[in-house]
Amino acid sequence: MSGLDRVGKGRVIFTLLLFLQCFIVLTGGIVRITGSGLGCPTWPECAPGSFTPSPYQAESPLHAWIEFANRLLTFLLGFVALAAVIYAIAFIPLKRVRALAGLQLFGIIAQAILGGITVLTGLHPSTVVAHLLVSILLIAGALSLRQRVYGAIPGASQPTLLTARLLKALVTVGFTVVVMGSIVTGTGPHSGDSDSSRLTFDLRTVAWLHADIVIFFIGLLIATLIAIHLGETGATRTTLLQKIYWVIALSLGQGAIGYLQWFTGVPEFLVAFHLIGAVWVWLSLWNLYITGSVTSSPSGSKGAQYRVE
Numbered sequence: 001m002s003g004l005d006r007v008g009k010g011r012v013i014f015t016l017l018l019f020l021q022c023f024i025v026l027t028g029g030i031v032r033i034t035g036s037g038l039g040c041p042t043w044p045e046c047a048p049g050s051f052t053p054s055p056y057q058a059e060s061p062l063h064a065w066i067e068f069a070n071r072l073l074t075f076l077l078g079f080v081a082l083a084a085v086i087y088a089i090a091f092i093p094l095k096r097v098r099a100l101a102g103l104q105l106f107g108i109i110a111q112a113i114l115g116g117i118t119v120l121t122g123l124h125p126s127t128v129v130a131h132l133l134v135s136i137l138l139i140a141g142a143l144s145l146r147q148r149v150y151g152a153i154p155g156a157s158q159p160t161l162l163t164a165r166l167l168k169a170l171v172t173v174g175f176t177v178v179v180m181g182s183i184v185t186g187t188g189p190h191s192g193d194s195d196s197s198r199l200t201f202d203l204r205t206v207a208w209l210h211a212d213i214v215i216f217f218i219g220l221l222i223a224t225l226i227a228i229h230l231g232e233t234g235a236t237r238t239t240l241l242q243k244i245y246w247v248i249a250l251s252l253g254q255g256a257i258g259y260l261q262w263f264t265g266v267p268e269f270l271v272a273f274h275l276i277g278a279v280w281v282w283l284s285l286w287n288l289y290i291t292g293s294v295t296s297s298p299s300g301s302k303g304a305q306y307r308v309e
Contacts (some may be wrong), residue, residue, distance in 0.1 A: 003094040004151055010091065013084050014149045014236055016103060017141040020077045022279050025135050027035075027070045029275040030208060032185075033268040040071065043116035047131025047193030081105040085147070092149065100145040107138045123196035125186035132182050136175070137280065141285045144294075147287070153294040157236040159228075164293060166224040171289040173217045180210040190271055207262060213254055221248050226309045243288040248279045 022192045033039055039059050040046035041049040046068050047057040053064035056154075083106045111134055118127040159167070184206050186199040221244065228240045254277035261270035 003097075006091045007149060008091065010087050010221060013080060013087055014101075014142075014146040017077075017080050017084050018139070018146045020073070020080055021135065022143045022283070023106075024070070024073050024077060025132070026137070026272070026276060027073055028131070028135070029272055030190040031067055031070050032128070033155055033190050033271050034063065034066055035191075035193055036063035036066035037128075037196065039065070039067035041121065043119045046071070049177060059227070071115075074108065074115070074274055078105070078108045078112070081108050084287065088149075094148070097145065097148050100141055100148070103141055104138065104145065107134065107141070110134065111138070118301065123192045125191070125197065125199045128181045128192065129179075129186050129228050132185075133179065134177055136282060139175070139282060143283060143286050144290055147290060153290050154237070155185055155295055156293060157239060157292060157295055159236055159240065159295075160231045161294045163224070163227050163240070166220070167289050167292045170220055171208045171285060172226055173213065173220055173286045174282065177210070177213050177217055178207070178282065180213055181278060184210050190268070211258070214251075214258070217224045218248075218251060218255070221251060240288070240292055243284070243291055247284045248287055250277065250284050254281050 005090065017281055031039075039062075040053070041057070042048060043057060045051050046064065047059075049053040050057075053068050055063060081101070085098070085101045085105050088098045092098065111131065114127065114131050114134060118124070118131055121127055145154070179249070183199065183201065184203070187201045187203045187206055188198075191198055225241075225248065227236060228244060232240060254274070257270060257274045257277055261267065261274055264270065
């Protein structure tokens with residue numbers, strides 16, 4: 001593929017970037033469910049007068065080091081993103097790849113600032129929700145970047161207009177599911193600190209609404225599956241079917257975990273599994289979307305285009 005001739009083994013940087021963008025969501029969840037959100041009670045310092053946990057601070061050493069480790073991971077993520085930008089500029093003369101890499105670096109810096117605001121506002125749930133949603137968007141960008149560098153997109157698939165529109169609807173509803181799930185979390189018991197405020201919604205109501213949107217999402221997945229079965233042919237049909245089967249299987253598993261944690265009182269270990277599931281579903285959904293939507297123009301003269309009419 002033109003523009004990828006000099007990529008070489010260094011492209012593993014982009015896989016590492018994607019992994020870390022996903023992993024930091026899990027470590028952020030660990031911070032929250034262990035009540036370590038204010039283990040470092042200030043920002044950018046961890047404790048007043050110290051950038052690392054201090055033996056003299058009032059917070060538990062365990063909580064302080066859990067939060068501090070999460071902050072260190074942000075620095076590692078930023079370093080990898082910077083390496084990706086440098087590598088893209090040096091070896092990948094594709095404007096979209098360079099733009100995506102730059103957005104990753106910019107997004108990580110923005111996340112660090114938002115994380116500081118979250119701490120300084122005492123883990124206000126609105127900032128915690130925003131923190132998660134930005135991570136979800138960064139994961140999507142990191143996957144798009146990684147797939148471009150590895151030549152997975154743009155692909156030769158040319159889905160029908162109906163399939164393209166259903167894919168766009170799927171990713172929109174899927175993101176809405178994540179938004180509602182984060183609102184449920186912001187209303188529920190695991191705040192990240194015992195003294196942090198919560199959203200004032202009725203927990204049962206927002207949980208039901210979240211479940212209803214998930215059910216709608218599953219129905220839309222089935223509709224998209226049928227559209228692919230009946231409307232697509234050849235390699236396009238095979239590729240999209242493989243990917244949508246993954247999304248369906250993961251979504252059903254994620255839904256099962258969601259119901260289980262609700263009826264068992266939202267135990268911490270199930271919250272962690274549900275968070276992992278959310279990232280996995282989002283990855284598989286976004287991969288399905290970009291596979292069917294980011295295609296090579298038929299003439300081959302205009303490069304990649306988004307087929308999302």
